[in-house]
Amino acid sequence: MCVLSRSLDARGSPEVSYFCATTSLFLPPPSSSSSSFSSFSSLAVKLVGSMALSGGHKDRELRVHESLDELSTDLADYIAELSEASVKERGVFAIALSGGSLIGLMGKLCEAPYNKTVDWAKWYIFWADERVVAKNHADSNYKLAKDRLLSKVPIIPSHVHSINDTVSAEEAADDYEFVIRQLVKSRVISVSDISDCPKFDLILLGMGPDGHVASLFPNHSALEEKDEWVTFITDSPKPPPERITFTLPVINSASNVAIVATGDSKAEAVHLAVDDVGSDSPSVPAGVAQPLKGKLVWFLDKAAASKLEGSQFSA
Numbered sequence: 001m002c003v004l005s006r007s008l009d010a011r012g013s014p015e016v017s018y019f020c021a022t023t024s025l026f027l028p029p030p031s032s033s034s035s036s037f038s039s040f041s042s043l044a045v046k047l048v049g050s051m052a053l054s055g056g057h058k059d060r061e062l063r064v065h066e067s068l069d070e071l072s073t074d075l076a077d078y079i080a081e082l083s084e085a086s087v088k089e090r091g092v093f094a095i096a097l098s099g100g101s102l103i104g105l106m107g108k109l110c111e112a113p114y115n116k117t118v119d120w121a122k123w124y125i126f127w128a129d130e131r132v133v134a135k136n137h138a139d140s141n142y143k144l145a146k147d148r149l150l151s152k153v154p155i156i157p158s159h160v161h162s163i164n165d166t167v168s169a170e171e172a173a174d175d176y177e178f179v180i181r182q183l184v185k186s187r188v189i190s191v192s193d194i195s196d197c198p199k200f201d202l203i204l205l206g207m208g209p210d211g212h213v214a215s216l217f218p219n220h221s222a223l224e225e226k227d228e229w230v231t232f233i234t235d236s237p238k239p240p241p242e243r244i245t246f247t248l249p250v251i252n253s254a255s256n257v258a259i260v261a262t263g264d265s266k267a268e269a270v271h272l273a274v275d276d277v278g279s280d281s282p283s284v285p286a287g288v289a290q291p292l293k294g295k296l297v298w299f300l301d302k303a304a305a306s307k308l309e310g311s312q313f314s315a
């Protein structure tokens with residue numbers, strides 16, 4: 001795998017370095033005329049970006065993979081490493097999941113070596129968003145995660161915190177926030193030192209073609225929610241309509257956030273979220289998901305990365 005890293009030097013100027021791990025050679029940066037993701041089509045490319053932006057520190061990494069198989073392995077490694085670090089530091093790992101293709105892409109966690117090496121008993125599971133349907137409904141994110149992941153590894157059932165599916169969306173959101181508050185009090189979930197928000201060790205997000213993350217959809221008022229930790233919507237453009245979702249302040253208080261997006265249909269939204277498209281505020285919700293003190297990692301395949309600007313690679 002080749003790694004491209006971008007950081008700021010002591011004077012604040014961008015520095016770009018290229019390192020090819022397979023050959024252990026430092027390579028010259030590509031010329032600007034060939035500096036697009038498509039010109040790296042035969043390589044698994046990882047771009048690491050760490051830059052100070054107005055309003056605070058922005059720690060962001062882009063990992064672009066040659067295949068879904070490679071992405072799944074990298075995602076499993078990433079989650080296993082964060083789990084190990086968190087268990088070492090805090091004794092627990094508080095992880096929030098979403099729905100969609102993300103769960104299938106986490107499948108390698110159920111296989112060797114992760115099924116044996118991960119300290120599953122220390123995991124506490126939450127949902128960054130959930131559809132307000134019964135737990136055994138085909139649309140339930142809980143059911144998806146249970147069938148594809150949670151039932152295949154030795155997670156402690158009482159550590160799995162799904163929503164109350166017997167009440168309205170509004171009550172389910174309130175209920176879920178209450179549960180999270182109790183677990184913040186008992187320090188199963190850390191607390192942010194810059195807000196009063198919970199600080200999840202990892203929030204895993206998928207992204208829709210419209211750039212939504214969790215159930216925060218473009219131009220929806222839920223995106224503006226600043227006071228609640230968990231809110232609800234009853235008019236989701238993606239069915240089913242009733243959902244609960246973490247709010248942006250919670251997502252952006254996490255220690256780590258990963259956004260996983262694959263396929264051509266996500267390419268435009270990835271471009272809008274990641275590239276500096278010349279407007280003051282990113283035009284899709286995924287573009288405002290950026291932990292204030294934590295780290296954001298994008299897991300992409302080449303198709304989803306195909307519209308990223310080549311300027312990302314220019315010195």
Ligand SMILES: O=C(O)[C@H](O)[C@@H](O)[C@H](O)[C@H](O)COP(=O)(O)O
Nearest residue numbers: 098099100101102206207208214
């Ligand atoms: O409940 C949901 O609908 C999800 O949490 C949602 O945010 C999902 O992650 C994205 O829509 C991406 O889904 P795909 O990866 O399947 O496109």
